[in-house]
Amino acid sequence: MARYIFITGGVVSSLGKGLMAASLGALLQARGYKVRIRKFDPYLNVDPGTMSPYQHGEVYVTDDGAETDLDLGHYERFTGVSARQSDNVTSGRIYQQIITRERRGDYLGATVQVIPHVTDAIKAFALADQGDHDFILCEIGGTVGDIESLPFMEAIRQLRNELEPDQTLSVHVTLVPYIAAAGELKTKPTQHSVRELASLGIKPDILLCRAEHPIPESDRRKIAQFCNVRPEAVIPALDASSIYAVPLQYHGEGLDDEVLRGFGITDAPAPDLSRWYDIVDRYENPEGEVTIGVVGKYVGLQDAYKSLNEALVHGGMANRVKVKIKWIDAEVFEQDDDAIAAQLEPMHAILVPGGFGERGSEGKIASVRFARERNVPFFGICLGMQMACIEAARSAGNANASSTEFGPTDQPVVGLITEWMTAEGLQKREAGGDLGGTMRLGAYEAVLTGNSHVSGVYGGAARISERHRHRYEVNAAYREPLERDGLVFSGMSPDGLLPEIVERPDHPWFIGVQFHPELKSKPFAPHPLFAGFIAAALRQSRLV
Ligand code: GLN
Secondary structure, three states: OOEEEEEEEOOOOOOOHHHHHHHHHHHHHOOOOOEEEEEEEOOOOOOHHHOOHHHHOOOEEOOOOOEEOOHHHHHHHHHOOOOOHHHEEEHHHHHHHHHHHHHHOOOOOOOOOHHHHHHHHHHHHHHOOOOOOOEEEEEEOOOOOOOOOHHHHHHHHHHHHHOOOOOEEEEEEEEOOEEOOOOEEOOHHHHHHHHHHHHOOOOOOEEEEEEOOOOOHHHHHHHHHHHOOOHHHEEEEEOOOOHHHHHHHHHHOOHHHHHHHHOOOOOOOOOOOHHHHHHHHHHHOOOOEEEEEEEEOOOOOHHHHHHHHHHHHHHHHHHOOEEEEEEEEHHHHHHOHHHHHHHHOOOOEEEEOOOOOOOOHHHHHHHHHHHHHHOOOEEEEOHHHHHHHHHHHHHOOOOOOEEHHHOOOOOEEEEEOOEEEEOOEEEEOOOOOOOOOOOEEEEEEEEEOOOOHHHHHOOOOOEEEEEEEEOEEEOHHHHHHHHHOOOEEEEEOOOOOOEEEEEOOOOOOEEEEOOOHHHHOOOOOOOHHHHHHHHHHHHHHHHO
16 A cells, blocks of 8 residues: 655645655655555635646646646646546535535435545545555645635544554644844744644644755754754755756755655665756756747736646757747737837747637737748747637638637637537537536647658657647638648648648748647656757747
8 A cells, every 4th residue: 555645734735745745756656666645725716727827837738638737837846656536626516526426315304514524535535545655745725724624634644543553654844934133044933833733633643844045953853852853854845946946955954764764664765866967067057048028918817838847848858059038928919019029039939829718819819920921930839829820811811700709700720619528428518508617628649740740859759649638629621722822731630630730841940749748748758749849949049
């Protein structure tokens, strides 16, 4: 049976628990263990799919079609283990399940309560699908003391009682703030947080203390004494030079040793961290620099494009260059034509990412036009590919070309997908249906045209599988006129009905994809589309 590591957070939010869980997972994996990381989100949404990116950051999509928390992206990037639906649960999903059962009469007249019904459902989720994993890391969203996370804390308390004593471990992430006026680090918030956790019946085994300044040995001992842990189990977690340096840093502070000790494991193999040294070296010692303009809507919050940001960095690692990203608000272009050239001219490549809704769409279309006319490398992702097709139709004289997502149009170059094939059979959707969980989600295959640019990018592959999240689709009825005008449909769904990839053979690098390749890129295995795109940007940088 797997061993369980429960990760909670205290004092403040945004301590980077997700990154911490991902890093610990990577360190255990480097010792040859099989790990899986799960996220428990206490909010009442069934999943983050319907939440605004401003509220929740990016929605991370798994192969099996789940819309999940962006922390699952960290987990997957750091461990290479593909996340699944069963790796993310919310209070909303648990309540939905319980209430559906209650309405069916499954509880046989019993009173349905938080304890035991909700806590049982949380425990069942934690224990499900263990496979042959050595460690399952469970990160609890939110901060200890939140009302909504109480059932999760209670479930952990129960699990720690029910599983074997050496089968679970509690890691608590806290903040040790620096008070400039006093010139001191303060341990009191950590003490309070641990007390709060203890009042819920959970005694932490390891404290991971985020701090901006090194924690002196005396403070480390003080925290240990007041919080009832060994001094070695107080792990300082200082800000790292990059997220990819975090596993090495935590290893240096003894985190994985302390975790193994906590489980009583004395014969663990030494970790092989060579791939981490390699990527940190690539990241920290670039041999050049490119600037990529990302023209989107949610540019005020980088978490909204988390995976995209990382995939661009990976593309940089593949080419040993630093990638500077200029986040450009597409709406700026809608108001002022001159702004387009002024903002885009310094860019070595242009990317239009995924997005929803009409706002900013004219600015995105204008960016596609700029990239096409000026021969600047262009990468369109999901909505970005749709905008590339609308731009192509308009430039070919179809002035009304649009998407039905933006309102009624008599030239629906992009329209609602109402039917598509899945492994489970035909999926059907109607306009005006539920918004949650009803998009074309998860892994679907695409068949690539031989000799196309994109098949070359994928190393000559004839078929690929990528993750999707969209409700609209380029209308295949426009394929012929668009191809006549130079936009080639070089990837289609296996049934030949849904356009998956477009490209321009007469352009240095112009590719639009209906899927989200950024979700599968890893620092150790940069996605070929991002590696190719950054290579094209590098060539462009040498021209200008
Ligand atoms: N809004 C578009 C659609 O639903 C694109 C979605 C996306 O970019 N993820 O098809």
